[in-house]
Amino acid sequence: xxVHRLTVxxxxxxxxxxxxxxxxxxxxxxxxxxxxxxxxxxRGGPGVDVLFSPGMPVTWAQIEVDPPAPRQEEPRVDIDSxxxx
Numbered sequence: 001x002x003v004h005r006l007t008v009x010x011x012x013x014x015x016x017x018x019x020x021x022x023x024x025x026x027x028x029x030x031x032x033x034x035x036x037x038x039x040x041x042x043r044g045g046p047g048v049d050v051l052f053s054p055g056m057p058v059t060w061a062q063i064e065v066d067p068p069a070p071r072q073e074e075p076r077v078d079i080d081s082x083x084x085x
Contacts, residue, residue, distance in 0.1 A: 001067065002063070005062075005063060
């Protein structure tokens, strides 16, 4: 799974793929002299409105996240048996 990290003025936002439309909106806001852009949430919810302006430090990073490994069941110990001691 690919996750994108957007860092705006030192604050990190983690975004699902794709981000092309969001990049365009941010660039448009900066070119217009500033404006609010809604940053979508990674999992759900309304997102966050961030004010972008010229000169504001913004960086993008792409992170590949492996799915969690399946849990292995631990061997069961019968605590009612003295053999387990």
